[in-house]
Amino acid sequence: MLRLLILADDFTGALDSGVQLAQCGAHTHVTTNLDVSFDAWKDDARESVVVVDTESRHIDPRRAFEIVRDIAGRAVKSGVPVIYKKTDSALRGNIGAELEGALAGSGATRLLFVPAYPKLKRLTLGGIQYIDGVPVSESVFGRDPFDPVRESSVAKIIGLQSTLPVVSVAEGAPILAAERREILVFDASSDEACVAIARQLGEIRETTVLAGCAGFAGHLPQLLGLRRPLPPVTLEAQGLLVVSGSLNPITTAQLEYARSSGFDAYRLTSSQMQEGIPAGPEGDRILDDIATLYGRNKRLLLYGAPPEEGVGSVALEEKSRAVAGHLGELVRRLYRRGLRGVFAVTGGDILSGVLAHMECSRMRPLCEIESGVVLSRAILPEGDVMIVSKSGGMGSREVFVNVADFIERHRAS
Structure with a gap:
């Protein structure tokens, strides 16, 4: 019903x-x-x-x-x-x-x-x-x-x-x-x-x-009148890849805190954010570098320079849509190269870009890790992926550390 x-x-x-x-x-x-x-x-x-x-x-x-x-x-x-x-x-x-x-x-x-x-x-x-x-x-x-x-x-x-x-x-x-x-x-x-x-x-x-x-x-x-509790979440996927294109200063502070707490970081250039990762050997090298860095301790921040300010709201919005699409394409390429783990995505526009490129139009929310920070199962043609989402202005300063610790605690035995 x-x-x-x-x-x-x-x-x-x-x-x-x-x-x-x-x-x-x-x-x-x-x-x-x-x-x-x-x-x-x-x-x-x-x-x-x-x-x-x-x-x-x-x-x-x-x-x-x-x-x-x-x-x-x-x-x-x-x-x-x-x-x-x-x-x-x-x-x-x-x-x-x-x-x-x-x-x-x-x-x-x-x-x-x-x-x-x-x-x-x-x-x-x-x-x-x-x-x-x-x-x-x-x-x-x-x-x-x-x-x-x-x-x-x-x-x-x-x-x-x-x-x-x-x-x-x-x-x-x-x-x-x-x-x-x-x-x-x-x-x-x-x-x-x-x-x-x-x-x-x-x-x-x-x-x-x-x-x-x-x-x-x-x-x-x-x-x-809904009261039925659900069983605890268990996760097969391990590791956390944070994907951020948010301009929000709250997210910036969260990224800085995670980096100071032991996360590795790969910062994309302004060109890579706004034009995407190229195809061919150059793009393969960048993808290999990201995958290698992720493999070190499986706590990686993937972010980059935001669109230039002062270009007018319409132009800025167009650039932001392009960034969302390019980050979505990058996540798809990393996933198809075998990078597995939980993907944390900040901002509704970036999340939409990621899910569109992974051909996902349906999700099942599972639990809230902290207020406004949600663990969901994305249902894809080639298998499900665990995604943590939050808007740019949501979450504590320690949010990405908290998410990574949550993943460790809920590892399937």
């Missing part, structure tokens, strides 16, 4: 929300297929969740609205009882357009939006989104080279792309009966506040269309 549809605007977001259900026993499928059919789950006895990565964070807002509206509408017609529009915890992307699209497709009167992620110190207070105690527009996300967040008011961010009324709900306030089509934005300063919101939603039985980041997705099992 299909219990829930999650709509995410990038692959890392799809995985870090879907894993919240997978860890509680739901049979969770993550796909990039925008034409996915929901009828296949009608006669399935398992508690199932489908997560669709719409890849809509950087596209035209009108098109983002249409994609979300159409998928949500098909899901409702197939009897899916709950739709969750997963958003970025820093409110990047087509927030207003996609929230309105989810509401339009669902046919519900209003959408209930909980944007906070208290475990990562991302709070909503008085309708303002805070990152580590700073309004989001003044944080590192206000300086995002592709999608800077210019406002800190959640209502204003929604209003940039939607004309729907937005009502801010103070922490602990009751949820009043709906009188019009609207979006309710809930304050939350702690995980306990999120638990209370989930409890309230369950009591009033209004869960048709919800929205939030992976933080509130962690409370969906409570709403759906």
Whole structure:
């Protein structure tokens, strides 16, 4: 039985929300297929969740609205009882357009939006989104080279792309009966506040269309009554290859910490990042060098110079897409040359590039190593691959060391 549809605007977001259900026993499928059919789950006895990565964070807002509206509408017609529009915890992307699209497709009167992620110190207070105690527009996300967040008011961010009324709900306030089509934005300063919101939603039985980041997705099992724990993860693959093309300074600090903690590092040149690894003997030599370095202690950082700054947002975005594609091609070539292990990929665009080149459009999230850092099984034509994913702004400073230690602890005996 299909219990829930999650709509995410990038692959890392799809995985870090879907894993919240997978860890509680739901049979969770993550796909990039925008034409996915929901009828296949009608006669399935398992508690199932489908997560669709719409890849809509950087596209035209009108098109983002249409994609979300159409998928949500098909899901409702197939009897899916709950739709969750997963958003970025820093409110990047087509927030207003996609929230309105989810509401339009669902046919519900209003959408209930909980944007906070208290475990990562991302709070909503008085309708303002805070990152580590700073309004989001003044944080590192206000300086995002592709999608800077210019406002800190959640209502204003929604209003940039939607004309729907937005009502801010103070922490602990009751949820009043709906009188019009609207979006309710809930304050939350702690995980306990999120638990209370989930409890309230369950009591009033209004869960048709919800929205939030992976933080509130962690409370969906409570709403759906999912409690079955899964057995511990065991890994056949050993070693960790980190693939990063992220511009986020949080990821930069994580790479620096891993390197200082004993990881080997292979730094790609700007030309290799933006034009790819050449074919022929020169490319073979580079691939051999990477494989040899990885074989030394099987903890390797593979990263390079980001696209040049100051070239304009459109040109920078084009260069970034090229980097994602070239890194994806590089991982494919390394894998086909026999390099095995767990691949850790930072950033939704880079992850999409890697999976596209490995001909993967479906994944099964397994567990969360730390908040926002997800271990998944990528289902490929030539065999499954274990992938750890995170967005550029997620994870502790020690995240890559923690992931490598996790792999060691969960080695299959």
